[in-house]
Amino acid sequence: MPAKLSVNLNAIAMLRNRRDLPWPSVTGIGRIALEAGAHGLTVHPRPDERHIRFSDLPKIRALIDDSFPETEFNIEGYPSEAFLVLVEEHQPNQVTLVPDDPSQATSDHGWPFRQSLDFLKPVVQRLKRQGIRVSLFSDPDVPEAELAIARETGADRIELYTGPYGACFDDSAKAAIELEKLxxxxxxxxxFGLGVNAGHDLTVANLPAVATRIPALAEVSIGHGLTADALEHGMAETVRRFLKACKGVEPLAAASAGYARGGG
Incomplete structure (x- = not known):
């Protein structure tokens, strides 16, 4: 079964936040994505609300519950108490825990599982008691012993950080090395019984290789590259292109154009 596609709405929210106006509509674009076949929506609400605002969360939750109950809501973030309260209030299907500093522009590294075990384990247990699936952001190259500790936290999945792979868009030899790590x-x-998600700098050009190399890939969360493509192709067509890429097939137009856009 192909990996599911979750559309990250942060880039849409960042465009909206450039003006004190309600467009582009985060929920409006989310609706288009889900109507086109996306399996879910992802947001990463940061403490400064520089893209997704806390006020967006109930609207996205309502959109999924009312119109697309078969799809999923994924909330990413660092597990501060404020973040956990936000999650508990809006009950996503999945929470992806990231080790970000609040000032980071974007997620750029995974958890050091061994040294984070005592911190992560009670957080994971707290979320799972509410029936929420938990995924831990992971570096692309992790020793077996570290993954055993990731499983010890009680998490259901890891999300592989694909940024280093995506950064090799102009060097196929380096990309092959990074892909093998993933x-x-x-x-x-x-x-260890952990499901595997992936995200960051994935595009219609580089995603098929990931989907082929990791046949059990459960889900990809894509924002920047998908939004960039949507400026040219529209959101609905872009979602259809990424769904095809999730099957290990590269859309013809992207291959001929040599797209090298980032995402996630």
Whole structure:
């Protein structure tokens, strides 16, 4: 079964926030994405609300509950008490925990699982008691012993950070090396019963190779590259292109144009 596609709405929200106006509509674009076949929506509400605002969360939750109950809501963030309260209030299907400093522009590294075990384990248990699936953001190249500790937290999945792979858009040899790291870590994670998600700098050009190398890939969360493509192709067509890429097939137009856009 192909990986599911969750559309990250942060880039849409950042465009909206450039003006004190309600467009582009985060929920309006989210609706278009779900109507086109996306399997869910992702947001990363940061403490300064520089893109997704806290006030967006109930609207996105209502959109999914009222019109697309078969799809999922994924909230990413650093598990501060304020973030956990926000999550508990809006009950996403999945929470992706990231080790970000609040000032970071974007997620750029995974958890050091061994040294984070005592911190993460009670957080994971707290979320799972509410029936929320928990995914932990992970570096692309993680030793087996570290993944065993990730499983010890009680998490259901890891999300592989694909930024280093996406950064090799102009160097196929380096991309192949980074892809192999992702594949090996995914296989080790699966051996511990962890599901595998992926996200960051994925595009219609580089996603098919990831989907092929990691056949059990459960979900990809994509924002920047998908939004960039939507400026040219529209959101509905862009979602359809990324869904095709999730099957390991590169859309013809992207291949011929040599797209190298980032995402996530």
């Amino acid at each position: 594949g090996k870590t995914a296989a080790l994670a699966a051996g």
